[in-house]
Amino acid sequence: MTDNIPPFDGRRWHDMGGDTAQAVPKDQHDFSLWEKRVDALMILCSAKGHFTVDGLRRVLEDMPPESFETMTYYERWIASIGQNLVEAGVLTPAEIGQRMSEIQTRGATYGDATRG
Amino acid sequence: MPHDHMSPSGHPFRADDDVPLSYWQAMEIAVRELLIEKGVTTAAEIASQIDAMDARSPANGAQVVARIWTDPAFRAAMLQDASAATAAMGFDIGPMKLIAVENTDTLHNVVVCTLCSCYPRNLLGLPPDWYKSRAYRSRTVREPRAVLAEFGVTLPDNTEVRVHDSTADMRYIVIPTRPAGTDGWSRDDLARLVTRDSMIGTGRAKSPEGLAGTDRPT
Numbered sequence A: 001m002t003d004n005i006p007p008f009d010g011r012r013w014h015d016m017g018g019d020t021a022q023a024v025p026k027d028q029h030d031f032s033l034w035e036k037r038v039d040a041l042m043i044l045c046s047a048k049g050h051f052t053v054d055g056l057r058r059v060l061e062d063m064p065p066e067s068f069e070t071m072t073y074y075e076r077w078i079a080s081i082g083q084n085l086v087e088a089g090v091l092t093p094a095e096i097g098q099r100m101s102e103i104q105t106r107g108a109t110y111g112d113a114t115r116g
Numbered sequence B: 001m002p003h004d005h006m007s008p009s010g011h012p013f014r015a016d017d018d019v020p021l022s023y024w025q026a027m028e029i030a031v032r033e034l035l036i037e038k039g040v041t042t043a044a045e046i047a048s049q050i051d052a053m054d055a056r057s058p059a060n061g062a063q064v065v066a067r068i069w070t071d072p073a074f075r076a077a078m079l080q081d082a083s084a085a086t087a088a089m090g091f092d093i094g095p096m097k098l099i100a101v102e103n104t105d106t107l108h109n110v111v112v113c114t115l116c117s118c119y120p121r122n123l124l125g126l127p128p129d130w131y132k133s134r135a136y137r138s139r140t141v142r143e144p145r146a147v148l149a150e151f152g153v154t155l156p157d158n159t160e161v162r163v164h165d166s167t168a169d170m171r172y173i174v175i176p177t178r179p180a181g182t183d184g185w186s187r188d189d190l191a192r193l194v195t196r197d198s199m200i201g202t203g204r205a206k207s208p209e210g211l212a213g214t215d216r217p218t
Helices: A033-048 A054-063 A073-087 A092-104 B022-036 B045-056 B058-069 B072-080 B082-087 B132-139 B144-151 B187-191 B198-200
Strands: B097-102 B106-110 B160-165 B169-176
Touching: A033 A054, A033 A073, A033 B022, A033 B045, A054 A073, A054 B144, A073 A092, A073 B022, A092 B187, B022 B045, B045 B169, B058 B072, B058 B106, B058 B169, B058 B187, B058 B198, B072 B082, B072 B097, B097 B160, B097 B187, B106 B169, B132 B144, B169 B198
Parallel strands: B097 B169, B106 B160
Antiparallel strands: none
């Protein structure tokens, strides 16, 4: 069924400048340690030449539009960093998956599961 | 650790701190551990990067603006090549191009990143949540005066508004107008009038009356 798909207007979802939207939300949260670590990993991996900010952006922009509503900013970033590191041959999907499974048995919260 | 859901800065903690380990948090731990094990980075390097991130705040930008207000040669250098001028003050933006845009009595500049969240981190630290919101990204280029009014910046119709759309490689910093009644102020005192939002363009520098009485230079 294609009835509900709007015609493509030449822009992808992230290219949202000029759209209508609600009032600007002013809520602010303090960045969590895990979010700062994601940011640091991006800067370090790009500084060491494993991928570039353009690679980060490409994966973010290839995510479906719902990602912007269902994932937080740094959730999207770590997903993109993982994908870029796999493409660069630094990590494999199996390594990441196995380690995540092991991490999820370590404890109930981030503090319990993280080391260092 | 129990807490009252507010951080020392008065902002709510992100819900993620209070709920079970999330899928994406587990991925962060996994990627970080694997990168350390493979020798791509070290725990100390990551901690050092976070320290550097935490050390960058709008106080950096405020120093730059206060110097622009008091040092004509520096102002000229900033308008010529803001990347080089800020690097010389120790606020290196790296390979990115930084452009300083100056407000006047008849011109107001505001910065947005419609595509993502690009921001002059070397001068302002990490961007606020609203800067990354759909509403700000969408509307700032469509109806900037309405957006600015939501931030309390109402502009006369004859004030020109320029909206600057940042990219991954090119960032902007707004130079707010120097408040009246600050003749003879020291650079450090002036810097205390320069807010984060005044350097994004969604605010103005504080007036002398905006400082608490005890903070006001005499």
